[in-house]
Amino acid sequence: MPPELLRMIIAAVLVVAFVFLNAMVLGxxxxxxxxxxxxxxxxxxxxxxxxxxxxVDGFKLIGKQLVVPEGANRFLFRLAPIxxxxxxxxxxxxxxxxxxxxxVSMDISLIFILAMTSINVIAIxxxxxxxxxxxxxxxxxxxxxxxxxxxxPMLLSLxxxxxxxxxxxxxxxxxxxxYYWFILVQPLAFIIYFISGLAETNRAPFDMPEAxxxxxxxxxxxxxxxxxxxxxxxxxxxMFTVCSIxxxxxxxxxxxxxLPLGDYTGIFWFMLKVYGLLFVMIWVRWTYxxxxxxxxxxxxxxYLIPFALANLLITAVLVKxx
Amino acid sequence: MNNRxxxxxxxxxxxxxxxxxNVTIREMFKPIVTVQYPREECAITPNYRGHIELVFNxxxxxxxxxxxxxxxxxxxxxxxxxxGEKKEGxxxxxxxxxxxxxxxxxxxxxxxxxxxxxxxAYSQDYNIAGFTREEFHYDLVxxxxxxxxxxxxxxxxxx
Numbered sequence: 001m002p003p004e005l006l007r008m009i010i011a012a013v014l015v016v017a018f019v020f021l022n023a024m025v026l027g028x029x030x031x032x033x034x035x036x037x038x039x040x041x042x043x044x045x046x047x048x049x050x051x052x053x054x055x056v057d058g059f060k061l062i063g064k065q066l067v068v069p070e071g072a073n074r075f076l077f078r079l080a081p082i083x084x085x086x087x088x089x090x091x092x093x094x095x096x097x098x099x100x101x102x103x104v105s106m107d108i109s110l111i112f113i114l115a116m117t118s119i120n121v122i123a124i125x126x127x128x129x130x131x132x133x134x135x136x137x138x139x140x141x142x143x144x145x146x147x148x149x150x151x152x153p154m155l156l157s158l159x160x161x162x163x164x165x166x167x168x169x170x171x172x173x174x175x176x177x178x179y180y181w182f183i184l185v186q187p188l189a190f191i192i193y194f195i196s197g198l199a200e201t202n203r204a205p206f207d208m209p210e211a212x213x214x215x216x217x218x219x220x221x222x223x224x225x226x227x228x229x230x231x232x233x234x235x236x237x238x239m240f241t242v243c244s245i246x247x248x249x250x251x252x253x254x255x256x257x258x259l260p261l262g263d264y265t266g267i268f269w270f271m272l273k274v275y276g277l278l279f280v281m282i283w284v285r286w287t288y289x290x291x292x293x294x295x296x297x298x299x300x301x302x303y304l305i306p307f308a309l310a311n312l313l314i315t316a317v318l319v320k321x322x
Numbered sequence: 323m324n325n326r327x328x329x330x331x332x333x334x335x336x337x338x339x340x341x342x343x344n345v346t347i348r349e350m351f352k353p354i355v356t357v358q359y360p361r362e363e364c365a366i367t368p369n370y371r372g373h374i375e376l377v378f379n380x381x382x383x384x385x386x387x388x389x390x391x392x393x394x395x396x397x398x399x400x401x402x403x404x405x406g407e408k409k410e411g412x413x414x415x416x417x418x419x420x421x422x423x424x425x426x427x428x429x430x431x432x433x434x435x436x437x438x439x440x441x442x443a444y445s446q447d448y449n450i451a452g453f454t455r456e457e458f459h460y461d462l463v464x465x466x467x468x469x470x471x472x473x474x475x476x477x478x479x480x481x
Contacts, residue, residue, distance in 0.1 A: 036350045044358070287346040288339070303332060 011103040015092040023236040024054040029275075030282050037286045064225030069132055072222070076130035081223065081230035084123030087116040088237035095244055096170045098254045098266030109170040110162070110245070114155070117200065117241055120234060121147040127231070128219040139218025142293060146199055146206065149300040154196035156308035157189040160315040161249045174253035183250040188311045190250045192304055194277075197242035199300070201235060203281055205288040206296060243277035244270070251277075372445040373424050374402075374433055376466040385466060386441040389415040393433035393442060401426040402433060417463060424450075424458040 028043070028051065035042025043050025068077055094109040096102045106112060121144060128140025162168065164185075165176040176182075183190045199206040215221070220231045247253060251273045254266030291299070326334055357364055376385040389406030401423040406415035434442055442462075452458060 033350070036354070037346045039349060039352060039355045041354050041356050041358070283343065283346060287342045302328075 011093070015089055015103070018092060019089050019233060019237045020058075022240050023233045024058070026236045026239065026278060027054045027057075027232075029279070030285075033279065033282045034286045037283070058229070061225055061229045066227055067222075067224050069222045071132040073130040073132070076126050077222075078227075080123050080127035080130060081227045083126060084120055084234040085230040085237075087119035087123075088234040088241070090116045091241045091244075092237075094170065095241075096174060096248060096253055097270050098264050099171075100263040101267055102171065105169070105171060108168045110158070110168045110173070110249075113241060113245060114158075117238055118147070118151065120238060123234070124219045127223070131219070131222040133222050135215040136219050136221050139215050139221075143202065143219060145293075146202075146296060149297060150196045150199040150206075150304075153192050153300065153304035153308040154200060156305070156312050157186075157192040157196065158245075158249060160186055160189045160308075160312050163312070163315050163319050170248050170253070173249055174255065177252045177255065181250060181252040186250065186311070186315070188307060189315075190246065192308050192311070193246060193250070194280075195304065197246065198281065198284065199296070201238045201242055201281075203239065204285040205291050207285075207290060239278060239281060240274065243274045243281070246277055247273040366446045366448065370444065370446055370448070371429050371431060372447045373427060373429070373450075373460065374422060374442045374462070375445040375447075376420060376462045377441055377443050378466060378470050385417060386439040387417045387420065388439055388441075389417050390438065392436045392438060396432040396436040398430060398432065399426040399428055420462040422460045422462055424460055425455055 031053075032042045043053045046053040046056050066078075068074055091113040093103045094106055094112055096105075096109075124143045125140050128136040128143070131137075161173065161182055164182070165173050167173060167176070220228055223231065247270060253273075254270040256266070256269030256272070259265040259268065376387065378384075379386050387404075387406075389404055391404050394400075394402045394404050403419065403421045404417070405419040406417045408415050431444070434444065450458070
């Protein structure tokens with residue numbers, strides 16, 4: 001077997017394993033943080049402090065029957081979870097966990113990640129349409145409108161950083177943050193990116209496509225067992241991707257206090273920053289109520305996009321002058 | 323709409339969002355208030371209204387009930403049955419039967435209020451569950467005897 005092929009297989013297995021592990025860690029973190037914010041103990045029963053609960057949940061979901069509702073488009077209905085899950089795994093292939101811990105280094109890594117995370121919207125569209133359920137369809141409508149709106153400020157805010165580094169390579173962007181993190185010079189872009197990221201991953205307060213109190217569960221109402229789990233895994237993988245882009249572009253990626261074997265142990269600082277941001281996402285979710293749909297649109301088109309444009313303009317002028 | 327204007331709205335909104343985050347993060351580090359019920363139990367307030375129970379009087383080594391039947395008459399649900407007998411040479415009736423059908427009891431407390439001797443009181447018992455209806459037909463005389471068997475009564479009464 002050629003070594004390159006072997007390397008690819010090992011990498012693929014590791015990436016999928018990481019996606020599952022990440023979902024378990026985040027699921028546990030989400031439930032524990034939400035519990036403590038509400039002054040409850042949260043998971044306590046399975047294992048010490050309920051640490052094995054997510055494993056049990058996973059087995060339960062695997063054991064469940066996959067029900068296809070009457071009148072649904074069978075092919076599309078089954079396709080949607082896979083369409084949601086597969087692109088969410090791919091960004092991990094180009095993720096710079098440390099200087100030498102990156103499976104493939106591409107010059108267009110950032111564009112690749114953004115393209116892959118955008119496919120999730122199509123999966124939601126397919127899921128909602130194929131379910132033959134009005135609530136699913138409402139969730140889908142909202143999701144598409146939301147994604148179309150929030151892609152714009154997200155890309156504009158990232159573009160400000162790209163103007164400063166003039167590279168799309170993630171390692172190149174980290175290398176450009178040699179003396180200071182870009183959050184110091186681009187705080188507005190960071191905030192706009194983070195808000196758009198919340199909307200992009202359908203997290204509260206922008207969880208309109210799911211909106212369990214109005215739409216039961218939105219686009220994944222009709223899914224059971226592993227169909228649902230794939231959407232769940234994709235959501236957590238997407239959260240990780242959004243936070244790791246923020247880490248790479250604004251928080252210096254794997255840079256931190258040097259550790260021994262710095263080329264590999266940079267993963268510690270990378271994970272610390274990413275999970276710090278993920279904690280903020282969870283914290284935000286358990287603080288704010290869901291926004292109304294018109295508020296969602298107003299906020300994006302009247303606040304985020306003008307500010308992102310102004311930020312981009314100022315950045316462009318300063319980059320040209322300096 | 324309000325009159326804060328474009329930037330006023332932004333400033334006001336951001337400020338209130340940060341206040342919200344501050345509230346939740348401080349709540350997160352406060353102690354947990356959940357009581358893990360089957361393993362831990364809450365303290366019951368003294369005026370908790372459980373089902374009725376005969377009051378133990380350590381001096382007479384029994385209950386003060388004079389079998390007047392006021393409680394049975396006062397009960398709107400008719401769930402109390404009292405019976406007694408007068409033995410030779412005793413001045414008053416002795417309680418032989420005091421049953422409470424707790425499935426019908428509405429916990430109104432009329433029996434406790436009307437009792438002239440204060441011989442019945444609310445219990446603190448709230449862990450009540452059973453598989454048959456008959457489990458809630460309480461024989462209060464028997465329950466009193468079970469709670470205060472002779473050696474225990476001697477210890478409590480101090481004689």
